[in-house]
Amino acid sequence: MIGMVDTGLALLILGLAVWAIAARDTFAAVVGFVAYGLLLTLIWVRLHAVDVALTEGAIGGGLTGALLIGAAARLRATEAAALSERPGVALRTLAAVLSAGVTAALAVCVLALPVPAPTLAHEAAAHVAATGVGNPIPAVLLAFRAMDTLLEAIVLLFALVGVWSLAPDRAWGGRPGPRHHADPNGMLAYIARVLPPIGIIVGAYIFWVGADYPGGKFQGATILAAMWLLVMMSGLSDAPPIRKTWLRVGLVAGPLVFIAIGFVGAAAAGAFLAYPEGYAKPLIIVIEFALMPSLALTLGLLLAGAPQRLEE
């Protein structure tokens, strides 16, 4: 019975993947992609990887989906023209061959992996207790692979700089995206008033339980960013101008604290990002607390888009 459910899920997600690629309409393809992300979340749950499932649901399905919907809305005006410019047979064949080649290469690599796969899981699990964190995922992400997590936080900042660099010169330093006006007594404004208090509590809860159960700063920050976006989109509050000092300080504060603690480790424990004996858990908590608001700001601004207008 359970096997049937899993097989059904796998078939469904393959079908959706093909459909998202084959759909001619951009918006339809995006909707297919979001549904694909949600199904992928279910599959991660079935694999008992709840942390990955949460991240996939929040970032893969939710945040990326919202970004793509925004892109599809921008492309709508030119979509008919783009569809009429059908590339030639040679180009399409070349694209198909290239895509099939990449897929085949990936398949060969995955199939050629040794069985059982080389793993550090046992060693990591044996030393989780030394970090004092109950959930092995943050223990690995913030102690054994702290460098990866640091770079991950920084790469998001680079992505934001990339988005901002698309701003026209006259709007540089201004507010991102269009000014949203919704009916102040309408449904969007209502939900933007009711939902954020709940969302902030859920986000903080997911962040806090991350120490011992699935959850963490990325998932929590995504929920906070979503609440912020809801308030911006309902017109209740405008996006902040990107030249504001508090905004820029907030964006870099988390990674800066992370780097500073890394250097403290270099001085006190002999290696960059090493934690002195007995201080692992408090330092991890400090890093998580510092990263969470920065991540929420970064993700929210990433979705808000490039600055488009100076003060009106």
Add this chain to the structure above:
Amino acid sequence: MSAIADLWTILAVSAGAFFFFAGTVGLLRFPDTFTRLHALTKADNLGVGLVVLGLLPRSGGVLAGLKLVSIWLLVLLSGSAVSQLIARCARERGPRA
């Protein structure tokens, strides 16, 4: 006692699944946006509600049960709000099948 709880779970989750099925049929078969939304929101509200009610005896604690119920309430809130928004959008753009 556990047999009664099991029976309750089976009955309520099956009823929830029926509402999802009916909602999906409605989504595929109804003629315009408004009737399709009508079918879909019934499936969301009652379907999720019944599934949550059915799972309550199995949640293994008051806190977990409360989380399940709050998920239902959040689905109610977001589902009704989003269907209002879609309906308003559809009304402003005029009838289109």
